[in-house]
Ligand SMILES: Nc1ncnc2c1ncn2[C@@H]1O[C@H](COP(=O)(O)OP(=O)(O)OP(=O)(O)O)[C@@H](O)[C@H]1O
């Protein structure tokens with residue numbers, strides 16, 4: 001078991017180049033169990049690429065990660081998902097032609113047969129129904145996900161990753177393009193899940209939200225960690241100001 005204060009995720013010396021572009025450069029940091037950790041940095045500083053490297057959507061040129069005490073030189077999204085590491089995408093990824101309910105059902109551990117078979121597992125349907133209630137989406141359960149607003153799709157994606165009962169959730173800009181009411185909902189859900197023991201690593205551009213929700217805050221610039229610490233210390237760090245203002 002991993003308890004509060006232990007390193008749940010360790011990122012060690014990750015590097016990734018795309019042709020001539022160094023997107024991630026000797027990047028190392030730790031996410032402690034029980035935290036809501038922010039990963040911030042200017043546009044193009046490598047945040048999404050770091051998420052892709054951690055979760056195995058991209059292969060790192062070098063470096064490795066450890067999650068829950070196991071080291072992965074070549075992380076695999078499905079294996080990590082089964083072990084309790086889930087993520088969302090900067091452009092919310094839902095299955096647009098599936099109903100809102102079925103989006104949750106298929107997220108319950110990639111049980112595709114459950115979807116096409118004679119009936120869903122009752123436990124999955126109950127869990128999904130509970131999440132749809134919690135996320136205010138119950139009224140849309142039988143609509144195709146494409147009918148949802150952008151913000152609702154982001155909430156659905158968040159609800160979907162909860163079907164796997166993850167220990168660590170990586171959120172890539174959960175509030176970007178989302179209206180204020182749904183931003184509040186998103187924050188409430190993060191706080192609620194955090195209170196029940198889920199650890200978060202969140203990429204977010206809304207600094208007010210970062211400052212009130214996250215601790216610690218890790219700052220990337222040009223693919224490298226340039227600061228990490230409590231929000232107030234990071235906000236006052238000249239290197240961080242330089243990164244944002246220097247362009
Ligand atoms: N698939 C790719 N092919 C080529 N270059 C890429 C690719 N993905 C990212 N990059 C480049 O790598 C760098 C880091 O991009 P990344 O998307 O990780 O940044 P980010 O911090 O998530 O930015 P944003 O805040 O705008 O989402 C950028 O220069 C970007 O153009």
Ligand SMILES: [Mg+2]
Nearest residue numbers: 047048049090
């Ligand atoms: Mg990004």
